[in-house]
Amino acid sequence: MKTLIVGACALGLVACAHTGTAATPQQALLDWHNRYPIAAQDLCLVEGAHSVAANRLLDWERNNPVQAQEILEWAATHPGEPLPAFFRDHPSIRVDEWFWGNSAVGLLLDWASRHPDAALALAYDPDVLKWSAEHHVC
Numbered sequence: 030m031k032t033l034i035v036g037a038c039a040l041g042l043v044a045c046a047h048t049g050t051a052a053t054p055q056q057a058l059l060d061w062h063n064r065y066p067i068a069a070q071d072l073c074l075v076e077g078a079h080s081v082a083a084n085r086l087l088d089w090e091r092n093n094p095v096q097a098q099e100i101l102e103w104a105a106t107h108p109g110e111p112l113p114a115f116f117r118d119h120p121s122i123r124v125d126e127w128f129w130g131n132s133a134v135g136l137l138l139d140w141a142s143r144h145p146d147a148a149l150a151l152a153y154d155p156d157v158l159k160w161s162a163e164h165h166v167c
Contacts, residue, residue: 054154061150068140068147075136082133089128096122098152104141105148112138 052060062069076083090097099122103115112134116122128134141148 057154061147065144065147065150068144071144072140075140076133079133079136082131082136085127086131086133086137089124089131096124101137101141101148102152104138105145105152108142108145 099119100115103118107114112129116124
């Protein structure tokens with residue numbers, strides 16, 4: 030989950046302001062951690078407390094980066110709305126049954142609602158989101 034959100038896990042972070050060149054996903058993620066330290070810590074705590082569910086969610090995220098990005102962005106901009114509302118608004122996105130029973134999905138949505146700026150920053154950079162999902166960065 031950390032990476033889903035941390036990867037969350039995210040993402041307008043890819044450009045180096047001082048050089049104008051693109052940062053690596055690792056550097057962009059570090060920049061995100063530095064920019065949103067409370068959100069990053071909260072995300073890691075959530076993942077640590079629910080590691081099995083978070084790992085399944087990270088696997089899904091790694092295989093479905095566009096959908097993960099869309100869900101993360103939606104959760105940040107629709108705080109408190111239930112997940113079925115997302116799928117009502119995005120009928121082309123399909124998920125397996127395990128997704129509905131995965132506690133990490135709800136925890137991720139709650140995290141994005143509490144830290145919308147951090148969640149949006151992650152959602153806007155799919156390379157960072159994918160890299161974080163692959164490397165368990167907490």
